[in-house]
Amino acid sequence: MSDANKNRFIVRRNDEVGRFAVVSEDLKAGDLIFTEKPFAYGPKSDSPPLCLGCYNALEGTSLCSKCGWPVCCTECENIPCHKENECEVFSKAGVKFQPVEDASAVCLQYECITPLRVLLAKERNPERWEKEIAPMEAHLKERKDKPLWNFNQVNIVEYLRGPCKCDRFSEELIHTVCGILDINAFEARAPSGYLIRSLYPNLAILSHNCVSNIVHSIECTGTGDKDDYNVSVRAAVDIAKDGEIFSSYTYSLWPTLVRREFLRESKYFDCKCDRCSDKTELGTHMSSLKCNRCDNGVILSTDPLDDKCEWKCTHCDFSTNAVAVKKVFATIQAEIEAVEMMSDSEGVEARETIFRKYRSVLHPKNAYMTILRVALSQLYGKAEGYTMEDLPDLILERKVELCQQLLDVLDVVEPGYSRIRGITFYELHSPLLILARNQYSADLIDKEQLRRKLKEAVDYLGESVKILKGEPSTTLEGQLYQVAKQGHDQLTANFDLLVETA
Ligand SMILES: [Zn+2]
Ligand SMILES: [Zn+2]
Numbered sequence: 001m002s003d004a005n006k007n008r009f010i011v012r013r014n015d016e017v018g019r020f021a022v023v024s025e026d027l028k029a030g031d032l033i034f035t036e037k038p039f040a041y042g043p044k045s046d047s048p049p050l051c052l053g054c055y056n057a058l059e060g061t062s063l064c065s066k067c068g069w070p071v072c073c074t075e076c077e078n079i080p081c082h083k084e085n086e087c088e089v090f091s092k093a094g095v096k097f098q099p100v101e102d103a104s105a106v107c108l109q110y111e112c113i114t115p116l117r118v119l120l121a122k123e124r125n126p127e128r129w130e131k132e133i134a135p136m137e138a139h140l141k142e143r144k145d146k147p148l149w150n151f152n153q154v155n156i157v158e159y160l161r162g163p164c165k166c167d168r169f170s171e172e173l174i175h176t177v178c179g180i181l182d183i184n185a186f187e188a189r190a191p192s193g194y195l196i197r198s199l200y201p202n203l204a205i206l207s208h209n210c211v212s213n214i215v216h217s218i219e220c221t222g223t224g225d226k227d228d229y230n231v232s233v234r235a236a237v238d239i240a241k242d243g244e245i246f247s248s249y250t251y252s253l254w255p256t257l258v259r260r261e262f263l264r265e266s267k268y269f270d271c272k273c274d275r276c277s278d279k280t281e282l283g284t285h286m287s288s289l290k291c292n293r294c295d296n297g298v299i300l301s302t303d304p305l306d307d308k309c310e311w312k313c314t315h316c317d318f319s320t321n322a323v324a325v326k327k328v329f330a331t332i333q334a335e336i337e338a339v340e341m342m343s344d345s346e347g348v349e350a351r352e353t354i355f356r357k358y359r360s361v362l363h364p365k366n367a368y369m370t371i372l373r374v375a376l377s378q379l380y381g382k383a384e385g386y387t388m389e390d391l392p393d394l395i396l397e398r399k400v401e402l403c404q405q406l407l408d409v410l411d412v413v414e415p416g417y418s419r420i421r422g423i424t425f426y427e428l429h430s431p432l433l434i435l436a437r438n439q440y441s442a443d444l445i446d447k448e449q450l451r452r453k454l455k456e457a458v459d460y461l462g463e464s465v466k467i468l469k470g471e472p473s474t475t476l477e478g479q480l481y482q483v484a485k486q487g488h489d490q491l492t493a494n495f496d497l498l499v500e501t502a
């Protein structure tokens with residue numbers, strides 16, 4: 001068996017959590033644990049209408065010559081994932097795509113696509129279904145009381161069983177597939193940049209923890225070849241034999257109140273992990289607020305596992321409650337989301353404005369300050385008007401500060417070989433290189449100090465190379481790895497020259 005196909009995990013089971021996975025040998029950070037093929041993949045819920053072959057946004061009204069649903073071209077029409085799935089069903093039943101006015105808005109006609117692909121994969125691979133998919137949680141009981149149930153009943157169950165003539169699939173089975181997808185599918189980024197969802201049976205066995213100890217990367221070429229959307233799972237940190245492996249089903253940079261609410265609403269469980277149970281989120285203070293009644297007080301939850309409890313200042317007698325804190329978080333989150341798509345100079349300024357606005361309300365390491373730092377640390381040096389050559393020393397120093405404060409938090413909540421740490425080390429190295437040279441030419445540091453500073457910057461770049469090494473070349477991180485590797489090789493080979501010619 002080749003190294004790449006060797007699984008280094010074992011599935012265990014206990015009454016409390018059901019299935020979970022442990023590693024079968026001692027692993028070092030970066031080691032491959034397993035790779036697997038998706039059972040099925042396709043558009044997310046609430047997706048705009050995308051090409052059903054490559055998931056590109058629709059331009060014009062190019063339709064499949066066989067089924068009449070959106071694809072970009074003949075090549076996309078022949079990608080097996082479309083051709084062998086909904087294309088056959090829609091053609092046979094004569095169900096046509098109804099043209100939409102706004103191709104960027106949610107398209108209800110797309111809700112049925114991925115559930116249908118799962119159902120057809122079940123027919124093709126009954127054994128794999130029984131063994132790998134049927135044991136997955138679908139939480140039908142909890143879902144029956146939600147508005148989502150009726151929505152799925154109309155848009156998926158009745159649509160597939162009626163117009164699409166797929167009444168060989170029972171109502172209950174279709175709802176089960178919808179539940180399995182919502183709870184177990186992972187997001188994957190198509191080459192077009194759009195997110196789709198993909199079902200990985202082994203990856204889904206991993207229990208949730210708000211601090212994951214693995215990284216998963218999805219290979220996607222968009223050509224529909226046999227390895228498209230394969231996932232590889234690596235150790236993010238060293239893991240000893242028999243150690244449990246965890247993935248995170250939520251966004252690791254959200255504060256506890258928001259993560260737990262998301263997990264409760266969409267995955268139907270109350271997270272009680274070490275991070276959620278700790279008032280300071282393992283010392284990161286991602287949930288903490290500043291007290292404005294006293295000088296150095298920090299406002300903390302009195303019981304992080306109770307989302308209605310009292311929150312108290314550590315220094316004075318000020319108190320509030322979780323409901324009020326959640327409102328503050330929701331307001332800030334909405335303001336950040338409103339500027340999410342802005343990646344130009346206005347985007348930089350809009351985020352700095354939010355940053356300043358909440359500096360007196362939030363702890364410096366609060367989740368939302370952290371989320372703003374992620375964007376700002378990458379936009380300084382990239383956004384128009386803020387490219388590396390444009391940046392004065394003051395802003396280069398700001399970029400360094402953003403990266404370092406960010407890494408302090410990431411070291412705890414996204415430890416080890418996480419993509420975001422790899423990217424942040426990359427962002428950190430370039431302003432350090434420029435600052436060192438500027439300081440040397442302004443006679444602020446001597447040659448020995450210059451050498452030390454340059455060495456530090458090159459080492460950070462090396463760290464980035466090490467972390468991003470496992471990323472598939474089709475992803476943005478994989479492309480960043482190539483750039484970082486080339487830069488690191490050159491800087492290392494010419495290091496003495498770099499010092500001498502500064
Ligand atoms: Zn396409
Ligand atoms: Zn078609």
Ligand SMILES: [Zn+2]
Nearest residue numbers: 210271273276
């Ligand atoms: Zn948790």
Ligand SMILES: [Zn+2]
Nearest residue numbers: 291297313316
């Ligand atoms: Zn106080």
